Amino acid sequence: MTNPEGVSPILGGPVLIVGAGLIGASIGKALVAAGVDVHLWDIDHSNALVAAGRGAGQLDGLDDAAYRIVVVATPPSAVASTIVERLNRHPHAVITDTASVKGAIFTELTDLAAGQDVDLARYVGSHPMAGTQYAGPLTASDELFVDRTWVVTPRTDNRYDDVKQVVALAQVCGARVVSMDAGEHDRAVAEVSHLPHLMSILTAANLRHARAEHLRLAGSGIRDVTRIARSQTAMWRQILTSNRTEVRSQLEAIRDDLDDLLSRLDDPDRLEEFLGVGQSGARKIAGKHGHQMMETTAVVVEIPDAPGALAKLFGDVEAAGVNVEDLSVEHDPAREVGFLSIDVAPDRAEQLRVSMRNHGWSVRS
Amino acid sequence: MTNPEGVSPILGGPVLIVGAGLIGASIGKALVAAGVDVHLWDIDHSNALVAAGRGAGQLDGLDDAAYRIVVVATPPSAVASTIVERLNRHPHAVITDTASVKGAIFTELTDLAAGQDVDLARYVGSHPMAGTQYAGPLTASDELFVDRTWVVTPRTDNRYDDVKQVVALAQVCGARVVSMDAGEHDRAVAEVSHLPHLMSILTAANLRHARAEHLRLAGSGIRDVTRIARSQTAMWRQILTSNRTEVRSQLEAIRDDLDDLLSRLDDPDRLEEFLGVGQSGARKIAGKHGHQMMETTAVVVEIPDAPGALAKLFGDVEAAGVNVEDLSVEHDPAREVGFLSIDVAPDRAEQLRVSMRNHGWSVRS
Numbered sequence: 219m220t221n222p223e224g225v226s227p228i229l230g231g232p233v234l235i236v237g238a239g240l241i242g243a244s245i246g247k248a249l250v251a252a253g254v255d256v257h258l259w260d261i262d263h264s265n266a267l268v269a270a271g272r273g274a275g276q277l278d279g280l281d282d283a284a285y286r287i288v289v290v291a292t293p294p295s296a297v298a299s300t301i302v303e304r305l306n307r308h309p310h311a312v313i314t315d316t317a318s319v320k321g322a323i324f325t326e327l328t329d330l331a332a333g334q335d336v337d338l339a340r341y342v343g344s345h346p347m348a349g350t351q352y353a354g355p356l357t358a359s360d361e362l363f364v365d366r367t368w369v370v371t372p373r374t375d376n377r378y379d380d381v382k383q384v385v386a387l388a389q390v391c392g393a394r395v396v397s398m399d400a401g402e403h404d405r406a407v408a409e410v411s412h413l414p415h416l417m418s419i420l421t422a423a424n425l426r427h428a429r430a431e432h433l434r435l436a437g438s439g440i441r442d443v444t445r446i447a448r449s450q451t452a453m454w455r456q457i458l459t460s461n462r463t464e465v466r467s468q469l470e471a472i473r474d475d476l477d478d479l480l481s482r483l484d485d486p487d488r489l490e491e492f493l494g495v496g497q498s499g500a501r502k503i504a505g506k507h508g509h510q511m512m513e514t515t516a517v518v519v520e521i522p523d524a525p526g527a528l529a530k531l532f533g534d535v536e537a538a539g540v541n542v543e544d545l546s547v548e549h550d551p552a553r554e555v556g557f558l559s560i561d562v563a564p565d566r567a568e569q570l571r572v573s574m575r576n577h578g579w580s581v582r583s
Numbered sequence: 584m585t586n587p588e589g590v591s592p593i594l595g596g597p598v599l600i601v602g603a604g605l606i607g608a609s610i611g612k613a614l615v616a617a618g619v620d621v622h623l624w625d626i627d628h629s630n631a632l633v634a635a636g637r638g639a640g641q642l643d644g645l646d647d648a649a650y651r652i653v654v655v656a657t658p659p660s661a662v663a664s665t666i667v668e669r670l671n672r673h674p675h676a677v678i679t680d681t682a683s684v685k686g687a688i689f690t691e692l693t694d695l696a697a698g699q700d701v702d703l704a705r706y707v708g709s710h711p712m713a714g715t716q717y718a719g720p721l722t723a724s725d726e727l728f729v730d731r732t733w734v735v736t737p738r739t740d741n742r743y744d745d746v747k748q749v750v751a752l753a754q755v756c757g758a759r760v761v762s763m764d765a766g767e768h769d770r771a772v773a774e775v776s777h778l779p780h781l782m783s784i785l786t787a788a789n790l791r792h793a794r795a796e797h798l799r800l801a802g803s804g805i806r807d808v809t810r811i812a813r814s815q816t817a818m819w820r821q822i823l824t825s826n827r828t829e830v831r832s833q834l835e836a837i838r839d840d841l842d843d844l845l846s847r848l849d850d851p852d853r854l855e856e857f858l859g860v861g862q863s864g865a866r867k868i869a870g871k872h873g874h875q876m877m878e879t880t881a882v883v884v885e886i887p888d889a890p891g892a893l894a895k896l897f898g899d900v901e902a903a904g905v906n907v908e909d910l911s912v913e914h915d916p917a918r919e920v921g922f923l924s925i926d927v928a929p930d931r932a933e934q935l936r937v938s939m940r941n942h943g944w945s946v947r948s
């Protein structure tokens with residue numbers, strides 16, 4: 219593997235990106251920023267021009283045999299045929315793709331390759347899990363994948379070095395790599411991406427019954443729920459169709475839950491129980507900047523019975539120099555006293571406790 | 584109506600806020616910022632202390648007869664009884680509330696008032712449509728209602744001056760006031776708030792079936808859809824229960840759509856048609872900062888066949904000094920040429936066209 223000066227030590231080039239839309243152009247920009255030699259091709263030449271103009275690489279200009287990595291970032295319906303074509307054209311390259319469904323791609327690939335002399339072992343599937351409701355190279359960003367999950371789906375016939383190259387590609391883009399079998403991946407994205415998309419669509423489609431005046435009452439909640447429903451329908455048609463077996467089973471589970479929920483509407487306790495199931499599901503994936511919610515420890519301080527003292531309490535929390543993750547007020551009905559619960563990283567809790575005690579506060583825990 | 588120095592000219596005080604949680608304390612902070620004399624009371628005294636410490640007003644300390652406006656911002660289940668109590672205690676005040684369901688409150692109110700000498704005409708219902716997934720006075724903000732919708736639900740027996748006071752209260756908080764009949768309001772919030780909440784809950788609850796490893800693939804889409812599912816279950820239990828007739832009919836409409844959607848999964852054209860219905864619903868309520876999406880006009884410029892020229896194109900768009908709402912690339916397959924479509928406010932389109940032509944670009948429209 220070549221490793222010329224200026225190129226990221228773990229990622230060999232040159233890289234060819236086939237399909238210079240939002241995903242392809244964003245990968246290009248991230249690689250260029252890391253010093254990798256990137257070339258661009260798109261069936262719509264103006265996409266490649268725009269991507270190049272946005273700093274995502276140069277127009278495709280090398281010999282086919284020169285490329286070491288080829289990233290197929292076309293719309294889903296063109297992915298399998300493009301992979302076969304590129305495997306044939308680039309004998310020294312590992313080919314990867316960015317399609318959001320992996321099982322169907324590989325099935326299509328083996329069908330297309332049947333009877334041909336195609337080296338499928340050089341194809342390593344991958345799925346960068348980022349995107350916006352926009353499409354095309356204009357909104358490309360070299361930070362699109364930073365801290366996002368990028369799934370790599372290696373197979374037993376892949377070469378170790380090829381898998382390593384695809385992992386390095388994702389890492390250079392700033393992504394967190396998760397390795398997973400293709401079938402497992404497809405089940406997982408049905409759960410955490412395709413079903414939520416359809417729930418967003420169902421919520422937004424229901425607005426067709428609403429009077430225009432009622433829409434003036436729409437707040438940030440429904441905007442959050444329906445944001446992804448604005449995405450391109452042509453792309454989602456392809457994604458959902460290629461994963462429809464998993465998507466169907468998710469939708470059927472929702473139908474069962476919906477019937478259950480309807481049966482709970484007249485019973486506040488059973489209704490709240492169901493709300494709690496949803497709340498804990500949402501909390502499992504909540505968190506800042508795409509990370510899991512962080513573990514915190516609560517430091518609990520008694521609230522003095524005077525408003526003036528409270529400003530000092532907040533000031534002293536701030537002065538302790540500890541990053542506060544959450545704050546809440548708790549009550550002790552027996553003693554008729556209130557407490558301020560300050561959530562901080564577990565390894566900073568003791569520092570906060572000491573600091574608050576030094577300032578004269580009554581620290582309960 | 585008194586109108587002392589320093590008090591907002593349209594809003595008389597003093598104001599008493601009953602229930603110093605997130606909503607009550609945020610109203611208090613906004614009114615205090617506008618110079619209004621605000622007093623606070625909460626059944627949990629530490630909530631009132633914290634709210635006062637956060638600048639939402641002083642602790643309740645005036646004669647009952649002194650208050651001109653009383654805002655009942657308690658949890659939903661306590662609203663009706665608190666309104667009756669406060670109507671009796673404060674003979675010179677208009678009483679309003681912040682509950683998110685209005686029909687049920689008024690029914691409960693008339694039941695409670697039956698046989699008593701209660702002046703219900705002094706109650707004017709209202710619903711400030713803002714909130715976060717947090718509760719309590721700690722996260723209160725005087726900007727919580729800025730540019731948000733605040734529904735006022737006057738009745739024919741209300742006095743004009745009382746309605747005006749409640750409208751002024753909302754306006755001083757920076758909200759956009761919408762006036763609507765209570766029944767109409769409840770139907771609308773079922774459509775744009777309560778149903779979306781349950782769709783978020785259903786999506787999040789479905790994660791109980793997912794393996795922990797699969798949750799690592801969760802991205803910003805599902806986080807958006809499930810954000811509101813993290814909200815307090817006790818509060819939503821009350822909201823949904825008091826509006827359950829409307830909520831049930833919304834959920835039944837979703838069940839029909841879900842069955843329809845399942846029947847479309849194997850037919851990509853019909854599937855995409857349904858995605859389009861969702862997309863147009865979502866677009867109707869999309870937009871910046873809570874406003875409707877703005878009307879734009881597209882200015883279309885030919886993309887030159889050279890990457891270097893593109894940077895100049897973007898530079899010239901910027902130099903035109905026109906605020907760009909959206910950008911997209913369009914293709915003309917017949918001429919094999921690309922176009923940059925620049926969406927701007929209709930009254931700025933001509934300025935941009937002239938500027939681009941002056942810089943030598945080929946402007947198509």
